[in-house]
Each structure stands twice: as C-alpha cells, then as structure tokens.
Amino acid sequence: MEVETFYEVMRRQGITRRSFMKFCSLTAASLGLAPGFVPKIAYAMETKPRTPVIWLHGLECTCCSESFIRSAHPLTKDVVLSMISLDYDDTLMAAAGYQAEEIIADVRKKYKGNFILAVEGNPPLNEDGMYCIQAGRPFVEVLKETAADAKAIISWGSCASWGCVQAGKPNPTRATPVHKVITDKPIIKVPGCPPIAEVMTAVITYMLTFDRIPELDRQGRPKMFYGQRIHDKCYRRANFDAGQFVEHWDDDAARKGYCLYKMGCKGPTTYNACSTVRWNDGVSFPIQSGHGCIGCSEDGFWDKGGFYNRVTGINQFGIEANADKVGGTVAAVVGAAVVAHAAASALSRARSTHDDQNREDK
Amino acid sequence: MSVKTMDETAAGTTVYVYEAPVRVWHWISALCIVVLAVTGYFIANPLPSVSGEASEHFLMGYIRFMHFSAAYIFAIGFVARIYWAMVGNKNARQLFMLPPIFSKDWWAGMLQEVRWYLFLEKEPRKYVGHNPLALLFMFVAITLGGLFMIATGFALYGEGAQGWSHALFSSWVIPLFGQSQDVHTWHHMVAWGIVWFIMLHVYAAIREDIMSPQTMVSAIISGYRSFRK
Ligand code: HEM
Ligand code: SF4
Ligand code: SF4
Numbered sequence: 390m391e392v393e394t395f396y397e398v399m400r401r402q403g404i405t406r407r408s409f410m411k412f413c414s415l416t417a418a419s420l421g422l423a424p425g426f427v428p429k430i431a432y433a434m435e436t437k438p439r440t441p442v443i444w445l446h447g448l449e450c451t452c453c454s455e456s457f458i459r460s461a462h463p464l465t466k467d468v469v470l471s472m473i474s475l476d477y478d479d480t481l482m483a484a485a486g487y488q489a490e491e492i493i494a495d496v497r498k499k500y501k502g503n504f505i506l507a508v509e510g511n512p513p514l515n516e517d518g519m520y521c522i523q524a525g526r527p528f529v530e531v532l533k534e535t536a537a538d539a540k541a542i543i544s545w546g547s548c549a550s551w552g553c554v555q556a557g558k559p560n561p562t563r564a565t566p567v568h569k570v571i572t573d574k575p576i577i578k579v580p581g582c583p584p585i586a587e588v589m590t591a592v593i594t595y596m597l598t599f600d601r602i603p604e605l606d607r608q609g610r611p612k613m614f615y616g617q618r619i620h621d622k623c624y625r626r627a628n629f630d631a632g633q634f635v636e637h638w639d640d641d642a643a644r645k646g647y648c649l650y651k652m653g654c655k656g657p658t659t660y661n662a663c664s665t666v667r668w669n670d671g672v673s674f675p676i677q678s679g680h681g682c683i684g685c686s687e688d689g690f691w692d693k694g695g696f697y698n699r700v701t702g703i704n705q706f707g708i709e710a711n712a713d714k715v716g717g718t719v720a721a722v723v724g725a726a727v728v729a730h731a732a733a734s735a736l737s738r739a740r741s742t743h744d745d746q747n748r749e750d751k
Numbered sequence: 752m753s754v755k756t757m758d759e760t761a762a763g764t765t766v767y768v769y770e771a772p773v774r775v776w777h778w779i780s781a782l783c784i785v786v787l788a789v790t791g792y793f794i795a796n797p798l799p800s801v802s803g804e805a806s807e808h809f810l811m812g813y814i815r816f817m818h819f820s821a822a823y824i825f826a827i828g829f830v831a832r833i834y835w836a837m838v839g840n841k842n843a844r845q846l847f848m849l850p851p852i853f854s855k856d857w858w859a860g861m862l863q864e865v866r867w868y869l870f871l872e873k874e875p876r877k878y879v880g881h882n883p884l885a886l887l888f889m890f891v892a893i894t895l896g897g898l899f900m901i902a903t904g905f906a907l908y909g910e911g912a913q914g915w916s917h918a919l920f921s922s923w924v925i926p927l928f929g930q931s932q933d934v935h936t937w938h939h940m941v942a943w944g945i946v947w948f949i950m951l952h953v954y955a956a957i958r959e960d961i962m963s964p965q966t967m968v969s970a971i972i973s974g975y976r977s978f979r980k
Contacts, residue, residue, distance in 0.1 A: 607926050610917065618931070621911060632810030633800045642800055658931035687930045700795070701936040712936065713796065716943030723947050727954045730868070734958055737870055 394435040395597065409434075416598065419591045421613055433598045440497050440597050441504045443535060447528045448521050448555045448564050449510025453546040454480050456583035459669070460590045478576035479523075490524050493531075497538045505596060506539035508532065510548045511555070512570055513562035520562040529570065541575045541602055542567060542700060543592065550578035550610075557691035568609065577602055578609040582685035585666050588614045608688075610660065619656035619682045622664040625649065643679060653697035654681030661686040752835070760877035760965075765977045768842050768879055768970055776832045777971055778796035783825035784945065787900075790818040826901045831970060842880045846894055850886050853903050857883050873935075875963050877978055885955065896941060903938040 393401075399409055413430040417423070458481070477492045484492065484738040496504055513520035518527030536542060544567045547553040555564040568576045580591055592611055595603050603611040620626065628634070636642060636651055648654070656664070659682050663674040675682055682695040695702040702711045769777070793814050801808045836847040841962075851857045860876055864884035868876040875882065881889060902944030906924035910931060928934045960967040970976040
C-alpha cells in the first residue's frame with residue numbers, strides 16, 4: 390500500500406476542499422496561531438504522509454473517549470477521527486478479535502518509529518499485570534511492546550498521566566501512570582478527568598500537522614492548554630479580588646455568582662483550560678454552573694482530602710481536622726504553657742529572693 | 752559556638768554582640784512575619800463578603816498585596832542577612848551554620864538549658880551569643896523555616912505572577928511537592944509552626960531578660976549585652 394497524505398485520506402472520507410480549508414483555519418485558531426499559519430497547515434497536510442495513531446486502553450472508564458468524540462466542532466471531530474480510527478482503537482473501531490490485533494502488528498511493522506501511541510488509562514503492575522488483561526495478555530506487555538516502536542506517546546487523561554482513581558490510596562492493583570512504565574519515549578500528558586475534547590483534538594492535530602510535539606511544561610503537559618490555572622482566567626476572579634465569596638451553597642452570594650473559594654474551589658491550584666475553552670462547545674464549565682473546581686487534572690487529586698477543601702486536611706489519629714484547627718489548638722496550648730511557665734517562674738523567683746532576703750537578715 | 756571566655760561573660764561586663772545590620776534585620780523581619788502571618792491567615796480564611804459591585808472593592812487584592820510586599824521585604828532582608836553572616840562578627844554567623852550537633856559541650860549546654868526551664872537549675876550558663884536551646888529553635892524556625900516559606904511562597908507567587916519567581920521557584924518547587932495544593936498545605940502548616948516559635952521566642956526573651964544573669968531585650972535593641980551577678 391502506498392503511503393497516503395492527510396489530505397488524500399480526508400478526500401477519500403468525502404471531505405470537500407472547502408471543508409478542509411475551514412479545518413485548517415480552525416486548527417490554527419484553536420492552537421492560538423496567527424492566520425498566516427493556515428496555508429502552512431494546509432500545505433503540511435497536503436504533502437506530509439499520514440501519521441497513524443494507535444489508541445490503547447488500560448485501566449480506565451472511557452471518559453476520555455467519551456469526551457473526545459464530543460469535540461465541539463463536528464469538522465474537527467470527523468477529520469481527526471477519520472484519521473485515527475483507520476488504525477486501532479478497540480473501543481471505536483469496527484474490527485474485533487484477531488483481525489483487530491493484527492492491525493497493531495501491521496502498523497508497528499510498517500510505520501516503525503513513525504506512529505503515535507495514544508494511551509487512555511494505565512497499566513496495573515501487581516500480579517504481573519493480570520488486573521488488566523486484553524486479548525489474553527496483560528495490558529502492560531502490550532503497552533511496552535507497542536511503545537517500543539512508537540515515535541511519541543500521548544497520555545490521555547488523569548489515568549494515563551497521574552494514575553487517577555484506580556491509583557488512589559491504597560492502590561491495590563498498583564495502577565501506574567504511563568511515564569513510570571515507559572521511560573525512553575517522549576510523553577505528552579493531557580490530564581483531566583476527562584480532558585476537554587477541544588484540547589485533545591488540538592493536541593493531536595498539532596502533532597499530526599507539525600510533526601513535532603507541542604511545547605511542554607516541566608511536568609510534560611502542553612503549555613498552551615496547561616500553562617495557567619483555572620483561577621487565572623476564571624470569570625469570578627473579580628469577586629475573589631474584591632472579597633466576595635459564597636459562604637453556603639444556597640445563600641444569596643451563590644445566586645449572585647460570587648467566588649467559590651470558601652466552598653473549597655480548587656481553581657487556584659489546578660492547571661487546565663476549563664475557564665477559557667470551557668466544556669460542551671463552550672457552553673459552560675463547573676464554576677459557571679455554581680460548583681467549585683475539584684482539581685481533576687492535578688496529580689493525585691483523589692488523595693488530597695475532600696473535594697470541598699482548598700488545602701489538604703490533617704487526618705491522624707482518626708480525627709479529621711483542618712490545618713487551622715490544628716494550628717490554632719497548638720497555638721492555644723503553647724500560649725497556655727507560656728502563661729503557666731511564667732507563673733511558675735514568677736513564683737520560683739519570689740521564693741528565691743525571699744530566701745536571699747532571709748539569708749541576709751540572718 | 753558557646754563562646755564564654757571568662758572575662759567576656761564575667762558579671763558586670765558588657766559585650767557588643769549584635770551589630771547594627773543584625774538588629775535592623777531582626778526588627779524588620781519581626782514586623783514582616785507579623786504582617787505575613789496575619790495576612791496569610793486572611794488569605795486562607797477570607798473576611799466576610801463585602802456588598803455591592805465587585806468593581807467597587809479590592810479587599811482580597813489588598814490583603815494579598817500586603818502579604819506579597821511583606822514577603823519581598825522579608826526575602827530581601829533574608830538575603831542581606833546571609834551576606835552579613837559572611838562579613839559580620841562571629842555572632843552574626845551563628846544562625847546560618849548548622850548548630851554544632853557533634854559537640855558534647857553543646858549538648859551539655861542544651862541539657863543545662865532544658866533543666867533551667869524545668870526549674871531544676873538555679874542558674875543558666877552565660878552566653879555571649881545564643882544559648883544552645885535557643886539556637887536550635889532559631890535555626891529550625893527562622894533559618895530553615897524562613898527559607899522554606901520563601902521557597903514555597905515564591906513558588907505560589909510565581910504561579911500567578913509568572914516571570915522570575917516562576918522560573919526560579921514554581922518551576923521546580925511545585926513538581927517537587929507533587930502539585931500546587933500540596934505547596935499551599937505545607938506553606939500553611941509551616942506558617943503555624945512559625946507562629947508557635949514566635950510565641951515561645953518572645954516569652955523566652957522577656958523571661959531571660961528578667962531571670963537570667965544576661966540581658967536579652969536591650970541587647971537586640973542597643974547591641975550590647977550586659978552580664979550581672
Ligand atoms: C513567615 C512567613 C510567611 C507566613 C507566616 C505566611 C503565611 C501564609 C499563609 C497562612 C497563607 C495561606 C495558605 C493557604 O491556605 O493557601 C499564605 C499564602 C501565600 N503566601 Fe505566604 N507566608 C509567609 C511567607 C511568604 C513568602 C516569603 C511569600 C513569597 C512571595 C509568600 C507568598 C504567598 C502566596 C503567593 C500565597 C498564596 C496566596 C493565594 O493563594 O492567593 N508567603 N501565606
Ligand atoms: S471560583 Fe474558584 S477559580 Fe474562580 S476565582 Fe474563585 S477560587 Fe478562583
Ligand atoms: S473545573 Fe477543575 S475539576 Fe472541573 S473539569 Fe476543570 S479542572 Fe476538572
């Protein structure tokens with residue numbers, strides 16, 4: 390089979406030239422690129438051989454796939470999906486059984502070192518990986534094998550990026566994020582539970598069109614979508630700065646749409662694009678519907694205390710207390726000790742001066 | 752460390768201990784820490800909401816601004832103080848060197864000091880600089896605690912401000928702790944630790960001033976420490 394370009398694949402899928410150009414400008418816009426990039430993207434897609442994508446699933450809930458197929462712009466979805474589903478995604482593709490497994494082997498051979506591996510979910514490592522068996526084999530084996538021939542890996546969602554719920558304490562299956570299993574390939578983390586559809590399609594489009602990985606931050610997340618916190622672009626930020634907070638879920642401040650900081654909003658500690666890109670075709674995002682951010686795209690968000698605590702509480706000796714209660718209690722104890730010690734000091738001093746005086750009198 | 756040549760600490764003598772930069776630093780830092788602790792508390796537990804339009808108010812903004820201004824002064828003072836530890840007298844160095852934990856004498860002094868606070872000792876030893884117990888507390892709370900608050904504080908600051916604090920602190924401190932929430936939690940808990948230290952520090956200084964044979968409060972004001980009977 391001759392290697393096709395992206396453009397040829399799209400045309401074969403029945404996409405018109407006009408739609409194709411629209412897709413190119415949309416891509417440029419969603420990646421924050423200047424209009425001058427549109428012809429560059431078009432040129433790249435017309436000339437570059439198509440890069441196949443293999444999409445594997447480990448321990449996960451499929452929310453990433455669910456999000457992905459709901460990408461707002463139908464065009465983006467169709468185009469990107471048609472590029473991807475051609476290869477391997479056991480949830481979305483039509484093939485099954487041996488026929489399906491053959492596709493992986495085929496792509497690995499034909500596109501060795503030249504395909505992108507997208508991983509949704511993560512491998513459990515306990516019991517030699519038998520907590521996640523696919524086609525009769527532990528997922529961790531399939532992952533390692535496929536990764537060995539891939540050009541780069543995309544870790545979809547918080548599962549692949551950090552571990553998410555199945556890695557929550559005490560993590561009985563030892564579910565392990567992808568970057569701790571595969572250490573010799575570039576890995577792009579796209580965390581979130583799930584990640585925003587437009588972010589997913591934009592990341593994959595960027596990689597396919599420009600044939601390189603987007604700029605990543607220290608923790609391996611694309612800077613263009615994870616460079617800022619929810620709090621930095623939240624439309625309730627003005628209320629935060631003014632000092633206007635919701636105190637109870639049903640108070641007047643809640644109706645007025647004040648800041649949810651006191652309700653434990655984790656926007657100040659969460660890196661994601663929700664407050665800019667929003668969800669479901671830009672309709673809304675959690676804070677806009679009156680609920681604080683729960684920090685779903687952050688490392689270990691299941692183990693950071695309640696979803697309604699902005700800082701992690703202290704859980705020792707069976708009591709649940711927040712840092713201020715503990716801090717205040719200890720401060721009170723220290724204060725009481727100081728007072729008691731001062732009293733004892735005064736007493737002992739009085740006694741010793743008394744003794745001194747007695748001695749002098751004698 | 753426990754410099755106590757007979758003539759220096761003999762009753763009736765007065766020794767120049769704290770040079771002017773150390774004293775100025777002490778009082779500026781003290782003020783900063785009070786401002787940081789109070790504004791920090793109100794960052795974590797904001798005041799009741801103000802009414803009216805958001806555009807008419809900037810309460811939380813001002814509280815945070817005070818925190819960050821005091822933070823800058825505290826941090827710059829800290830750096831200047833480290834410089835002075837290098838060029839100042841030997842007492843200026845005490846705070847920035849690992850306490851002499853391998854010295855038997857130092858631990859003996861520590862025991863003596865603990866017994867003094869438990870009323871088991873009639874008289875504490877005399878020290879020109881800090882006594883071992885005080886030094887240990889100050890080293891942990893101010894040298895380590897201060898560094899910790901500066902590192903975590905500027906890491907949090909850099910998240911919003913970007914710029915140099917992001918490059919210098921956020922970029923590595925946040926991954927080191929795991930995520931931003933952990934940095935907040937630790938910054939918050941260590942803040943309480945510093946509050947506990949300040950309470951003990953102020954009490955101990957005043958008490959020593961009254962009860963021990965050496966002056967404390969006036970020493971950090973005038974720089975001279977006197978030894979009485
Ligand atoms: C003795 C020194 C300090 C004390 C006692 C202190 C105290 C606090 C406290 C209690 C909080 C609230 C934490 C939370 O619940 O999220 C806080 C937040 C913060 N502090 Fe400090 N702090 C100190 C030094 C610093 C320094 C040196 C900086 C450097 C810029 C700094 C920057 C910040 C920032 C950026 C926040 C978060 C503000 C926000 O989320 O809006 N702090 N501080
Ligand atoms: S609602 Fe949350 S993200 Fe928005 S300003 Fe308030 S604390 Fe920040
Ligand atoms: S607002 Fe926060 S919790 Fe909600 S989806 Fe976005 S990052 Fe996740």
